[in-house]
Amino acid sequence: MDALNDSLFVTQFLNGIGLGAVYASVALALVIIYRTTGLLNFAQGEMALFSTFVTWWLTERGVAIWPALLGSMVFSFFAGAAIERLIIRPVEKSKNQLNLVIVTLGLFLAINAVCQLLFIKPGQDQVLMPLMFPGGKLNLIVIDIPWAIVGRAAVLAVECAVLYLLLQKTKIGLALRAVASNPESSRLVGINPGTMLMLGWGIAAVLGAVAGTMAASRGLGGFDTSLMQQVLVYAFAAAALGGFDSPLGAVVGGLIVGVARTLTVQYIGWLEGIDLIVPLGLIFVVLLVRPNGLFGRNIVERV
Amino acid sequence: MSDRSTNLPDTPPAFATPSAPVVAGEKRLPWLRIVFGVVVAVVALALPYLNDPSTNQIFCQVMYLALAAMGLNLLTGYNGQISLGHGAFFGVGAFTTAILVVDHGWMIEATFPVAALLAALVGVAVGFPALRVKGLYLALITLGLAVLFPLVVKKFVHGSGGVALLKPKRSQVSSVVDFWADDIYRYYVCLAILVVLFILAWNLVRGRMGRAMIAVRDQEVAASTVGIGVANVKVWSFALSAAYAGLAGALSVYIDRTADATNPIVYFQRSIEFLIAVVIGGAATIGGPLLGAMLLVAIRRRTEGTEAMAPALLGGALILVIYVLPDGIVGGLRRLSTWIRGRTSGGAPPPDGAPEPVAPAPAPSPT
């Protein structure tokens, strides 16, 4: 029954799932922030990059990869909340779109540069992230799936489960959703919207930390400050496809975008090198034709 | 979900409110302005003779950056459409010039109008779909454009060495007049182009087109009811601003002798640079882009050794500006001068007595 294993389609499909898991994680972060603060966080990728460097930094000091990731997640939670409180909050009130874009762009630049300054010393050898998942493949009788892909999909599933439980089954989750939907009224029932916003950004930063670490942890693990830059565009495409306010949409969108990427590169040769055009086209088409995306509920203003 | 998803701003952007209506008092001292203008002109003309070629190159870099920033300013400052893709228009201009000069042997000066035109055409191509997408989503799409552009260039442009890098020879950007050295000649060419295009912009925003652009920015629905062709204005603004950026790109090849698409995020970085120049200098002003460009280049030079310092500082500056100086340096200066004038005239209100209007105002007076 090697037919499935030898099939190029299946191999590339699985590769797409592996990529898509990373896109989905970032898209989830984007969606959480969009729902709570109503803005598109262009700096999401760089925040994830910083968290990835933190993970790496911990592993350089002897911590194993999974504990290092957990440490980075904790750090990222507080860092994300701090960013919201100190940098985003004052601008968030103004409702001026350009200012919001500018602030997140400023963050994009600053965080990327800070990563370079803090973590890359001149003459340093390449930065290597240890592997999160073992090599080799999981044998499922009809098909062998590389452990790396299984691992990523599993991580994504856990993220989804945790988020679902958090948002739907806990009081905090309820408060978060309330603030996202109507901050004024939620204040009336005693919820502090500010705290909830910080929480939202903290959660998004944690998701980013996981996504970035997964993205770096492949092959030999070499990565540099450009790690998240293309990922960001794919993640935006995933979020747009799924609907910017739907976490489920982000996950589904991420997987679709990942698979679409590997399959188009494989089967549409002339797209090689410019396959970025696919998610971009996707964003555009979605915004034109179905602005809510596949799963979104909110009406996005159109002309 | 609150109405955060609507992307029509409820209030005009901070930089739109003029901080000082034209005060009658200024007419009292026109000679001050004239003297100031003459001094500036003399300095600008004498500058290249007082400096060495590499410093002159820096001045030229300021100039083409200011040009690109002005282009973005026209679109985002005066017309309210957010673009993170002006790096791509810049790149279109740069590669048009580079390809014509390196592969086809054109005179480089002759490529400038072509570069501007091509960039404008791409601007139109982007401007039409942009009608359907607004605010943050337009920013997203244009970001994608800036990231996509170098990839497309890489695929289709093969400079020598087989990479997407084109470098005109020194002889192709040399001086054509005997009495001007290469770097001095190039400086004057840039200066001439900058002055002409800034005057053009200045005229534009004071004229009917400018007012239409601003009206569309602030109250689109109202603008259409008074007969302004909103779609026309918006697409036109895109085309014009793209032309500026494209011309700036052509000049960059002239000055830096490089058109480089090997780095996938280079044009995205350019887009952000232009935005920084516009915002920090002062959006919706004429002097703002120039000031912003100066600051940008100054910071770059100061941090030359450590490569990452510049973006770190710029990112921080960008965020700071939003809080401290929302209308940029020019806006801040204006407010300062109003405050000073207010004090020196003994606290009497300015003759027109116009407070900060809430409703959208006509074109702010240029610097």
Added chain:
Amino acid sequence: MHTKRTTKQRRPLTALLLLAVLALLATSCGRSEDTGKGGGSDGGGGGNGDGESGAVVDTADCPDTGTAGIDGDTIKLASSFPQSGLTSAFAQISKGYLAYFDKVNAEGGVEVAGKKYKIEVTAKDDEYKPASTAQNIESEVGTDGTDAFAVFNVVGTANNVAIRDDLNDLCVPNIFAATGSPVWGNESYPWTIGSTLAPYTVEAKAFADYLKENKPDAKVAMLVQNDDFGKAYEEGFKQQIEGSDITVTQVKTYEAGTDEVTAEVTSLKASGADTFFNGATLLACPNALNAADEQGWDAVTFVSGTCISKTLMGIAGEAADGVFATTNIKDPLNPAFANDSAMKEYNETLKEYGAKDVDPENGIVAYGYTQGALLVEILKSLDTLDRGTLMNKMYDLKDLTGGLLLDGVEVNTSPTDRFLAEDVQMIQYNAKNKYFENIGDVLDFEGTTPDITPKDLINS
């Protein structure tokens, strides 16, 4: 949408615009194509390779900068190469020649035409990016080309191509370019010449010959870099297998500076090849070997001569066992050379003068050391220390040896043979012992590069 202006307002503006356009057009009509500063790609610095003893560069067309870059008794060299991040593996090359120069300097300097000079090298990091290389060299050499005597050992094919126009125009020697591109034989750019790294087409021929003898019906898949470096391998190899039963099943490219090649290797394996020409360099090379190993692709593999360093092969580890390559430098790890006198001298020099973090066992340090040693020999042989003399000497090397060149390999150049070292030996990697074993004899390809390389490749 047009702007209605009063005629009064319109006129000055239009007039202004017209003036500007006219001025631009007028000026642009005046340019003469050739400002004669050492010439451009249509003549070089007066270069024409006629006859065996004719000078290759004619300094008559050059500005009077023959001795520029010599500061008192110091010869200043400029270089640019990757020193950090994903591309840092090549930074080790410089440690080799810097150690040699330090030794020479400590012993009083190199004697040229009766005077002793010290050698000083300035080198900035370009992260393997050609645009950065151009910037670095321009700042190190100065806008008029007088801040350094010569440019030395710049790494990368595209990187050297980015600077050759300028250096040609300014008559600045660009010697020992650390790439094996056949492009350095382009007679329009006489001021640029390569190093002992054998031309890539020679490598391709060596491998093709090996296959013809040992695996005549091989199906070859190729992984090459997406620029002229990769093109040299691809076209060179394809030209060599013409007329034989060897076929190329697929060629995949990857972007310079990236190391992600798993998808490409997957595709190459799926093309049904049983032979793998791994023309990748830097991290992409060991990554490709690892990917091939992981996917269970059992192929006769050949790696680029730029990949045979201890660092890169070490990263590949077991996956590199049995891969072939070519070289003309002695591998410091090979015990067969342990008692070789040149190797002993190399080890001593590095111990005493090498930087703290240098690893003498790394093959590319040996390569760098060899370039330094050869340069010093060449300098010693000049009758005057100026650029033109140096450059012409580079095209007049006879049976020169030095450094860690393999026994039997000699550097020979002439105006018609612009490649320093074309003799190579096949080597095979032993992962257990972690070094390359030499196979067979030194293959003599002296003077053959122009014949085995497609003409438009050399002249690009």
